[in-house]
Amino acid sequence: MSLFSDNIRALRVKQKISQEKLAENLSITRGRYVKYEDGTSEAPYDILKKIAHYYHISIDLLLSVDVRKIDSQDLLKLENNRLVLPIKVDSEGENFIEVVTQKVKAGYLNGYADPEYIESLQHISLPFLGPGKHRGFPVEGDSMPPHEDGSIIIGRYLESLGEVLDGKTYIFITKREGMVYKRLNKNKKNALVLESDNNFYPAYEVKASDVLEIWEYVCNIGRSDRKPEIPKPVSVEKMFLELKRDISDVKESIKK
Numbered sequence: 288m289s290l291f292s293d294n295i296r297a298l299r300v301k302q303k304i305s306q307e308k309l310a311e312n313l314s315i316t317r318g319r320y321v322k323y324e325d326g327t328s329e330a331p332y333d334i335l336k337k338i339a340h341y342y343h344i345s346i347d348l349l350l351s352v353d354v355r356k357i358d359s360q361d362l363l364k365l366e367n368n369r370l371v372l373p374i375k376v377d378s379e380g381e382n383f384i385e386v387v388t389q390k391v392k393a394g395y396l397n398g399y400a401d402p403e404y405i406e407s408l409q410h411i412s413l414p415f416l417g418p419g420k421h422r423g424f425p426v427e428g429d430s431m432p433p434h435e436d437g438s439i440i441i442g443r444y445l446e447s448l449g450e451v452l453d454g455k456t457y458i459f460i461t462k463r464e465g466m467v468y469k470r471l472n473k474n475k476k477n478a479l480v481l482e483s484d485n486n487f488y489p490a491y492e493v494k495a496s497d498v499l500e501i502w503e504y505v506c507n508i509g510r511s512d513r514k515p516e517i518p519k520p521v522s523v524e525k526m527f528l529e530l531k532r533d534i535s536d537v538k539e540s541i542k543k
Contacts, residue, residue, distance in 0.1 A: 290353060292326040297355045298342050299324070313337050383410040386423035386439060387466075396465050399500060413441065416505055420444040424458045424466060424502065430483035431456070431468055438509035440468055442502025448479075448495055451503075460500035461493055468504075 299309055310320035313334065322328035330338065339346045344354070385408040387395050398404030411423070426438040434440065442458045451457060453473045459481065460466055469481035472490065479498070482490040 289326050291330070291350050292324055294349050294354045295338060296324050298344075302342075309341075312341060384413060384416075384421045384423055384441065385410055387425060389425045389427070389437075392425055392466060396460065396462075396499075399460060413506075416441070416443075421505060422502060423508070424468065426468060430485045430488045431470075432484055434468070434507055435509060435511050438507055438511075440507055441505045443505050445501045445503055448498065448501065451479075451501060456504040458500075458502040458504070459493065459498060460502075462497045462499060464493065 299306070306320055306324065307317045310317040313320065314337075315334065319328075323330045323334070335346050335349065339349055342349075385405055387408060391408065394404065413421070421441055421443050423439045423441050426434045426436060426440055428436055440458060445451065445457075451471055451473070453471060456468065456470045458466065458468050459479075467481065470484060472480035472482050478492045478494050480490050480492055
């Protein structure tokens with residue numbers, strides 16, 4: 288038995304539909320469908336899409352989350368009434384913002400679709416953010432100034448890569464790199480170029496197929512009140528003197 292098998296059986300029973308009727312809606316035989324439900328055969332991608340569309344639920348949830356543990360009210364509704372992401376709401380029905388702290392960051396790659404993991408995260412509320420599903424992620428290192436190590440980036444969940452914009456910053460959850468906060472450069476086909484605002488760190492590519500989640504930057508929560516360093520202006524006179532000196536050095540080198 289698999290989680291997928293348990294899920295499609297639970298969803299079918301919840302909707303009080305027979306195996307024969309569901310198979311008919313999927314344009315397959317009952318015998319073929321039964322194999323998916325009892326776990327003796329794996330459903331191909333085209334059938335996964337049909338089942339996900341039938342129940343208005345994401346393929347990711349069907350394969351990785353025990354839907355028996357989740358009330359449909361605790362899932363995020365997107366276009367076409369499609370359900371993704373376990374969410375938590377307050378007493379007034381407003382979405383909580385889960386905060387992934389440094390302490391639990393390491394477990395996010397395995398727990399991002401697990402309602403029990405999401406439930407264990409700390410929660411805050413920021414009413415000014417407006418519509419959408421938001422989540423907080425920790426900043427690590429100095430690659431994205433002015434955001435400092437220990438700050439929290441609040442991101443808005445994006446359903447697809449088609450929503451990202453070149454030049455904006457995002458939290459990317461990827462299979463290889465895990466959780467990173469970078470500026471996007473989309474100049475590559477079938478790949479994303481992720482850049483740091485600190486030029487010390489080189490840009491690198493991530494395959495589109497490697498991306499698990501994308502969260503668009505909305506705001507930053509930090510504790511530093513350090514005054515930004517403003518470079519001292521260079522006087523015009525000083526620039527001309529340096530240029531004159533450089534020309535003089537070139538002339539001397541030519542004479543030699």
